[in-house]
Amino acid sequence: MTKDQIFEFFRRLAEDNPAPETELEFGNVYQLLVAVVLSAQATDVGVNKATRALFREVKTPAQMVALGEEGLKQHIKTIGLFNAKAKNVIALSEILVRDFAGEVPPDRDTLVTLPGVGRKTANVVMNCAFGEETFAVDTHVFRVSNRTGLAKGKTPEQVEAKLDKRVPQPFRRHAHHWLILHGRYICKARQPECWRCAVIDLCSYRDKVLERPTAKRRRAAIPST
Numbered sequence: 001m002t003k004d005q006i007f008e009f010f011r012r013l014a015e016d017n018p019a020p021e022t023e024l025e026f027g028n029v030y031q032l033l034v035a036v037v038l039s040a041q042a043t044d045v046g047v048n049k050a051t052r053a054l055f056r057e058v059k060t061p062a063q064m065v066a067l068g069e070e071g072l073k074q075h076i077k078t079i080g081l082f083n084a085k086a087k088n089v090i091a092l093s094e095i096l097v098r099d100f101a102g103e104v105p106p107d108r109d110t111l112v113t114l115p116g117v118g119r120k121t122a123n124v125v126m127n128c129a130f131g132e133e134t135f136a137v138d139t140h141v142f143r144v145s146n147r148t149g150l151a152k153g154k155t156p157e158q159v160e161a162k163l164d165k166r167v168p169q170p171f172r173r174h175a176h177h178w179l180i181l182h183g184r185y186i187c188k189a190r191q192p193e194c195w196r197c198a199v200i201d202l203c204s205y206r207d208k209v210l211e212r213p214t215a216k217r218r219r220a221a222i223p224s225t
Contacts, residue, residue: 001148001166003166005202006150006167006168007168008202010167013199020178023044024039025052029104029125029130030061031058031059033092033111034064035047036124037088037116037121038079040118046078050078054076061096069086091114092115104125108122119156119160127173135159135164135175136180137156137163137176141163144183145159148203148204193209194209196212
């Protein structure tokens with residue numbers, strides 16, 4: 001996309017949703033960090049179901065440490081990879097209590113040193129909790145960025161670098177949320193719903209789905225098991 005096309009791309013997404021937010025549910029910065037760690041290879045819906053009861057009981061790293069790994073597992077056992085995630089959440093909570101007075105550090109380089117916290121997780125926390133202009137590249141952002149021609153790259157790191165370079169103001173603060181939501185609900189992996197896409201004319205994807213599939217065609221597209 002050209003600079004003018006990128007500006008128009010985000011202008012339209014912003015017009016449709018002026019104040020996008022993460023769909024993860026949380027009450028404070030620590031709970032956000034935990035939710036994002038748990039969301040790896042899991043849906044936000046699934047994480048929210050698991051954390052509602054957990055977050056009523058646990059609001060601080062100290063409370064998480066007191067709950068313990070086995071207690072945490074009972075809350076999150078419906079989430080994929082819950083054993084490893086429980087171990088990481090307890091470990092990062094212990095570090096926050098020991099080294100940061102129970103507070104989540106507002107620094108990406110420090111966040112990525114915590115167990116279970118990768119660059120994407122750190123970017124989400126820096127953006128949602130601390131208002132930084134970061135670009136968290138999950139599967140949705142990676143797909144939309146490559147498919148549309150917005151920011152092509154072979155790795156999440158390459159896509160992140162291109163987004164950081166190409167996304168203009170005033171859209172930088174919320175750009176990754178618009179891309180996540182667009183990928184989740186419109187530019188879907190298996191069958192993008194191009195017929196209702198607000199930025200279809202700006203997109204370079206060759207195999208656009210221009211007509212809404214009929215019920216019969218939708219059933220035929222579902223592979224048998």
